[in-house]
Amino acid sequence: MPLSGAKRWLIVGIALAVLASLGSGYMNRYYLGIANDVGIAIILATSLNLINGHTGQFSLGHAGFMAVGGYFAAWLSLKIGASFSPQTAKAMFPLSLLAGGLFAALIGLLVGVPSLRLKGDYLAIVTLGFGEIIRVVAQNTEAVGAASGLKGIPQYTTLGWTFGLAAVTVYCVTSIVNSTYGRGFLAVHDDEIAAESSGISTTRYKVVAFVTGAFFAGVAGGLYAHHKQFLSPTGFDWIKSIEIVVMVILGGMGRTVGVIAAAILLTLLPEFLREFSEYRMIIYALMIIFLMLLRPGGLFVFKTKRRPTA
């Protein structure tokens, strides 16, 4: 079957990720860790871009969905994986990632249906509150380690998984948006009243964007859990959500390439700034302020003229 442009890119992306993964044995562990962080950040930012950028629904709950997926996937690996041989358990990693994503999507549906009636600031506050609820629940659930965190998660995450799934995320989000159906997300973003009168069910589109975004955030959470081997509720507070939102805004709302670039930049930046020790976060914040002032429309605004679908 001849592959279309988008699918070909997906295959190329996954192949590169797997290749990089095979060579990862020769890489410095520190760089390897950062590379995985970058891949996970790309998944988070691209999926949030569907909600905040393309559909224009301001969500501050992405870290919450990441936590749901992360905890669920890690819990599966620990509980279910324990009753199998290590090889089988490792082979089941994609299943626990998928389960984590699906569980996050389910929570996304439950949160989205009532809260997406709200707009703008109100929606932001509701999603912020949701994220905090998730964190507090994790903090008080003994089964996932409560406040002391979930320890001893097997390290299954490789470069192949993070970048392979980052490629899948980018493929899915761009494919959905670059279709007649997907133009509906942008229409909802532009004008809800006009969208409704053109036959676009705005509620449905918003929920679909929310659930899709939550799914990928959950997958990213699973990758994160099996990368750090440790989950702490404090790692999923609202600051984490804000970080992802900053990636989307800095990259340019609704601009995939820019958002990916911003995800890479903002993950690497704190590492480059390590030599400034305690001034690190001040410089980080200042750089974001300057970038925002210089490129308010998005840092890497490659002219993405919306073409008819390929």
Place this chain on the structure above:
Amino acid sequence: MSAPLLELDKVTIRFGGLTAVSELTTSVGEGELVGLIGPNGAGKTTAFNLITGVYRPTSGSIQFAGKSTFGIKPSKLASVGIARTFQNIRLFGSLSVLDNIRVAKQLHSGEGYLSALWRGKGFKQNESTIEKESLELLKIFNLAKFRDEMATSLPYGDQRRLEIVRALATKPKLLLLDEPAAGMNPSEKDDLMHLIRSIKERFNLAVLLVEHDMKVVMGICQKIAVLEYGRKIAEGTPKEIQCHPKVIEAYLGAAATPIEPAHA
């Protein structure tokens, strides 16, 4: 005569203490061109919002094609055949001219999330059919040359027409036009009158028109309803409306002494 396409029966809506539309009863037959006029704030746009499901009437009923529209969402009403334009143009600003039409076409395209993800053969065929049909629609209105321009970068008059094309892309049976002539010069208004007539014939639909410009309304409407303070004060043919004393009073104020109705 068969039942009219759109039937409003004593439709009332109150916002707090304000009755914006009061006991409005009127109808639009299939293929009919009806005008809705009245002074500013008479409730014309509110009537549109009631018909398209943006507001729910406080009392009274609205029937479209024999079915009550109460509580049905605007997007659902669009799928059964009610389309509209807006008084202050509402195009999708981040979409191209072509995409503005495509997005409305998706209503009857049967395309969805999974096919967009999978991008199979059927999807591509479907996409190219939609694109072709959208372009054809644009061609009819001489807008095809702007296909890749951003919708909001078009000249004003073209934006108005694009909004009409977008409404037509949902394949309506009833088209609601909210002040389509606003801001147009006399020759553009003439063109618009031709356009509305030809749309009605070509797409075989009924039109309900809110308009301030009397020349346009009197020129093309078969029936006119006049609103004042949310109440219908008159209804009839353009001729009847022109010499209706209540209408003259609403527009020009009451005369101190009775005067002869003007002959237009």
